[in-house]
Amino acid sequence: MNQKVIQSIVEEVVSQFSIQSTPEKGIPIAVSARHCHLSRHDLETLFGKGYELAHKKALSQPGQFAAQETVSIVGPRGGIENVRILGPARNLTQVEVSKTDSIKLGLHPPLRKSGDVKGSSPVTIIGPQGSIYLLEGLIIAQAHVHMSPADAARFQVSDGEYVRIAVENERSILFEKVLIRVSPDYKLDMHIDTDEANAGLIATGTTGKLSKYAGPS
Incomplete structure (x- = not known):
C-alpha cells in the first residue's frame, strides 16, 4: 500500500471522527x-x-x-x-x-x-x-441559554457570550444575540418570553440549533 493511499485513509478516518465528535446543537426551549x-x-x-x-x-x-x-x-x-x-x-x-x-x-x-x-x-x-x-x-x-460548564465546553461557548438560536418549524425563526449563562448549578435550557414564543409558534419542549453570533455586542 503506497503512501498516498495511506494518507487518504487517515484523512477519511479523521474526517469521520470529527463529524462524530461535533456536538448536536439541540437546545431545549422553555417558554417563560x-x-x-x-x-x-x-x-x-x-x-x-x-x-x-x-x-x-x-x-x-x-x-x-x-x-x-x-x-x-x-x-x-x-x-x-x-x-x-x-x-x-x-x-x-x-x-x-x-x-x-x-x-x-x-x-x-x-x-x-x-x-x-x-x-x-x-x-x-x-x-x-x-x-x-x-x-x-x-x-x-433577554432571551438566554442556561448551561453547565460541561455543556459550555461541548458547545464551545463561554459565559456572557452571545449566540444565535434557530428554530425550524412551520414558522421558522432565528433568535439573534442570545446570552449564554454558565454555572455548575445550571441545566441546559433556553428561556424565551411568551411574545417570542408566539412569534415562532414555539411551545416548551421545542428545540433550537445553536450557532456563533457575529453581530455587534
Whole structure:
C-alpha cells in the first residue's frame, strides 16, 4: 500500500471522527410567562411576617420552583392579576413581563438580563397583606441559554457570550444575540418570553440549533 493511499485513509478516518465528535446543537426551549422574584423583605411585606412560599411545581433549573402564590402588578394604564411568584426568595425583587404585558400596564421596561434592574421600570406589586412600589425592578428578560460548564465546553461557548438560536418549524425563526449563562448549578435550557414564543409558534419542549453570533455586542 503506497503512501498516498495511506494518507487518504487517515484523512477519511479523521474526517469521520470529527463529524462524530461535533456536538448536536439541540437546545431545549422553555417558554417563560410573566412572573415575579421576591426578596425576603418584600415577600413578608406582601404576605406577612415569616411567610414561606408553597411549592407548586419544579422548574427546569435545579432548585427553582413555581410557587402556589401569585400577586398583582399595576402600572398607570392598568393591572395584571395572578402573576406567578418563582422561588426561592432572592436578594432583590424583580418582575419579568413581555412587551405585550408592558403595553397593558402602560410602562416601558427595558430589555435586560435577569438581575440587571438598575434604572429599569417602576412597578407596583400587590399581595394579600400589603403592597410595594418599586422604583426599579420591571424588565423584559433577554432571551438566554442556561448551561453547565460541561455543556459550555461541548458547545464551545463561554459565559456572557452571545449566540444565535434557530428554530425550524412551520414558522421558522432565528433568535439573534442570545446570552449564554454558565454555572455548575445550571441545566441546559433556553428561556424565551411568551411574545417570542408566539412569534415562532414555539411551545416548551421545542428545540433550537445553536450557532456563533457575529453581530455587534
